[in-house]
Amino acid sequence: MSEQQIDPRDEPAPFGAVVLLTVASAVAVMAVTSLLNEPPGLKLLMLGPIALVVFEVVVHEVWWQRWWGALPGAVLGLTLYFEGREALGDLIGDSWAHPIAYVAAWALFAVVFALASRYPRTLSA
Template identity: 75%
Template sequence: MSEDIDPRNEPAPFGTLVLLTAASAVAVMGLSALLSQPPGLKWLLFGPIALVAFEMVVHEVWWQRWWGAIPGAVAGLALYFEGRATLSDLVGDVWAHPVAYVAAWTLFAAVFALCSRYPRTLRPT
């Protein structure tokens, strides 16, 4: 007897998700550098979040595999704030923000994609 495999139960594609999220973060930083006024928080979050949502919709990643967004966000935020402070001492304030931003989104995508390999199961109550 062959079981039907639900395509939504496939994990997020690691390489594609990480590379596209990193490229999206680089593109957002590149566009923000070209703008005369610094962009707001909504602009900085739009590109990578839209890309991760797009990947989930296109690849139909099942909602039980989305739990990885929480540890990914925590790790990414920690890397951004700690990394930005450390990088400002090493490379200066001008480069600290873009490098920390791209690194944080890349870490977020990597943690999310790794966590998607382990679906969260619901226990009946």
């Protein structure tokens, strides 16, 4: 009897850790930018969560063909950010709309990325 070998490339990104840490880093970025007197640049807003997702991919050795989830995650996250910020701005004001939409967008990105990392699977015999 031979035990079926598990291909390490079939290990998905850890869902809870990726989502929780991405959201936590987005909250941290919002906290730091609230301390700045001038509005943050795009590079600062993208730095924390992107660095965290790259770290998770490298540490957990997610197969490169599973990174495809970053593209639909980015599209959905950006859509949520711009549409959500506008809708929230009408409801609660611009000062809270930006941070809430920012964190929600990164949360959606992380969820899509983590779920997409489960496919495709390798063809093990």
